[in-house]
Amino acid sequence: MSVTTTLPTRIAMISLHTSPLEQPGSGDAGGMNVYIRHLALALAQLGVSVDVFVRGATETRAVEMAPGVTCHEVKAGPAGKLSKEELAEHLDDAAVAIQRYAATLAPYDAIHSHYWLSGIVGLHLRAAWQVPLVHTMHTMGKVKKLSAHTEESGARIRSEMLLCAQADRLTANTPAEVEELIHLYGADAAALDVVEPGVDLGVFNPGVCEQHESAPNSLRVVFAGRIQRLKGPQILVRALAILSLERPDLDVKLSVIGARSGAKELNLQKIVEAESVEHLVSFSLPMPAAHLAEAFRCADVVAVPSYSESFGLVALEAQACGTPVLASRVGGLPYAVRDGHTGILVDGSEPAAWAVALAKLASDEPLRRILGRQAAEFAAEHGWEQTAAAALSSYSGAILRRPSGGANTSPSA
Numbered sequence: 001m002s003v004t005t006t007l008p009t010r011i012a013m014i015s016l017h018t019s020p021l022e023q024p025g026s027g028d029a030g031g032m033n034v035y036i037r038h039l040a041l042a043l044a045q046l047g048v049s050v051d052v053f054v055r056g057a058t059e060t061r062a063v064e065m066a067p068g069v070t071c072h073e074v075k076a077g078p079a080g081k082l083s084k085e086e087l088a089e090h091l092d093d094a095a096v097a098i099q100r101y102a103a104t105l106a107p108y109d110a111i112h113s114h115y116w117l118s119g120i121v122g123l124h125l126r127a128a129w130q131v132p133l134v135h136t137m138h139t140m141g142k143v144k145k146l147s148a149h150t151e152e153s154g155a156r157i158r159s160e161m162l163l164c165a166q167a168d169r170l171t172a173n174t175p176a177e178v179e180e181l182i183h184l185y186g187a188d189a190a191a192l193d194v195v196e197p198g199v200d201l202g203v204f205n206p207g208v209c210e211q212h213e214s215a216p217n218s219l220r221v222v223f224a225g226r227i228q229r230l231k232g233p234q235i236l237v238r239a240l241a242i243l244s245l246e247r248p249d250l251d252v253k254l255s256v257i258g259a260r261s262g263a264k265e266l267n268l269q270k271i272v273e274a275e276s277v278e279h280l281v282s283f284s285l286p287m288p289a290a291h292l293a294e295a296f297r298c299a300d301v302v303a304v305p306s307y308s309e310s311f312g313l314v315a316l317e318a319q320a321c322g323t324p325v326l327a328s329r330v331g332g333l334p335y336a337v338r339d340g341h342t343g344i345l346v347d348g349s350e351p352a353a354w355a356v357a358l359a360k361l362a363s364d365e366p367l368r369r370i371l372g373r374q375a376a377e378f379a380a381e382h383g384w385e386q387t388a389a390a391a392l393s394s395y396s397g398a399i400l401r402r403p404s405g406g407a408n409t410s411p412s413a
Contacts, residue, residue: 006399007392008109010049012102012125013040014118016094017084019054021063021071023286028084028261030226031313032138035197036114037065042198042388044068051105053098057081060101074101087117088155095124107131110395114138116156119163132168132398134391136195137177139310142184147330148230148307161185168398171195171391173311174332193394196335198384199316203289206322206376209298218251219362221326222299224292224314226261227268232305232328233258234271238351239358241275246355250362254303257284257295296321300368301361304333307349312336316382319343319375324368326357342375 013036018028020037040050049068056073057080063071076097077090087094098121102108112134113122119135126133141152141160164170164187171193172178178194181187225231236254243252260266272281287295296302302318304327311332315325325343327333339345346357361368 006396008048008395008399010106010108011043011051011395012108012111012129013050013052014098014111014113014122014125015052015054015115016091016118016121017055017082017087017115019071019073020052020065023288030261031197031311032114034313035138038198038200038384039387039391040069041066042384043392045385046388046392048392051102051108053102055082055087055094072098072101074098084117085153088153091117091120092124095121095128099125099128110134110398112136112391112395113167116141116159116163119167120159123163123166126168132395132402133166134169134171134394134398135163135167136171137163137181137310138173139308140180140184143180143331144230144308150230150308167191168402169193169394171394173197174335176332176335177310193390193397195387195390195394196382197311197313197316198382198387199313199320199379200289201320201380201383204293204296204317204320204379206320207294207297209294211298215251216365217249217363218300219253219358220298220300221252221254221358222257222295222302222318223254223305224257224295224302224318225304227256227258227266228261229266230307231258232307232349233268234266235305235349235351235354236303237268237271237275237277237281239354240277240280242351242355243359244277244280247359247362250359252280252358252362254281255284255295255299256281257287257292259286293317293321296323299323301326301343301358303354304328304337305346305349305354306330306333309333315343316379320379320382322372322376324361324371324375326354326361338374338378341371342378343371 015036020033024033043050052071056075060075061073074097076094110132111122113119114136115138122133141156144150164185169191178192223233296318302325304315309331315336318325325337327337329345329347337343
């Protein structure tokens with residue numbers, strides 16, 4: 001059978017807990033939302049029809065995102081917004097609701113689920129529809145426990161183990177994530193594909209910022225993302241406090257773009273006040289991509305101090321704007337940022353280490369210019385069309401390798 005006969009024309013994407021229609025940087029919306037939205041749009045450009053299924057909190061409706069891409073909000077479980085922890089109790093309801101809703105739609109060639117909650121629903125739908133399941137973790141409980149010392153539920157870990165054992169194929173953002181899936185979850189290396197995220201180069205691109213001109217020994221730092229401990233904005237605030245005491249010759253200011261998120265929200269404003277750096281930190285709500293791109297262009301550096309990061313789309317978007325990135329040396333960030341070439345990677349999460357890195361960039365404007373130019377060149381090679389082509393190859397591999405009409409193991413988390 002030739003590979004061309006396995007090319008899918010219709011894909012069902014499952015993103016149960018968060019919608020690609022939501023504004024990234026608030027609630028549970030982040031890089032995964034951007035990934036799903038742009039992957040679906042890029043697949044449509046390749047002639048693949050994509051239906052994205054999300055849980056509707058109060059109603060069922062369909063929203064056309066673009067020709068060939070529709071987001072279906074399917075009401076499942078109790079009415080109203082549910083946390084991820086609460087949603088985990090209603091996965092069977094969600095699977096039944098999506099199956100019933102999709103009965104009026106054309107059949108799919110494959111399912112692509114995102115995050116473990118959607119993966120469990122994907123296993124149910126795979127058994128019902130008899131099509132292969134491709135799953136993307138985005139984040140993993142075992143990795144977060146090891147790198148960020150977070151508390152992850154046993155249900156999540158068991159579900160991720162199940163997905164690694166039963167999904168037809170798994171996609172990973174980077175080779176580092178491939179190794180994590182193999183060594184922490186026992187995933188089959190032969191069933192893994194690397195599908196690197198991309199960047200919307202039509203929005204995120206170099207330009208001139210008329211609002212800010214760099215001055216000697218000054219640094220304008222931007223943090224963009226959900227305000228939660230895992231993302232590490234508190235590290236930057238404490239680093240600023242160190243610099244204000246030890247390097248009064250430097251003018252370093254931080255702009256935080258995002259909203260508090262998660263069950264254990266981080267009160268960053270309280271930390272700012274405790275460190276007495278209110279005059280150095282400003283806050284902005286999450287903003288549309290075009291406005292975010294302008295904020296990146298006006299920054300001297302974009303900081304990504306995450307404790308755990310499967311890739312770091314913000315880092316790639318910032319570099320596409322010609323802005324260097326200061327990032328943690330964790331997860332996928334060493335792949336998203338070229339240390340010493342497009343930005344600087346920091347080992348560990350100690351504010352003192354971040355203060356040293358910020359001071360280095362503040363006092364070396366020529367270095368920032370070189371890093372920024374190289375960052376734009378690097379990011380320009382990572383459009384979403386490459387991501388879509390890699391995902392399409394993974395779907396085709398799942399279809400090709402799956403026995404025709406073969407039975408599936410029923411999911412049991």
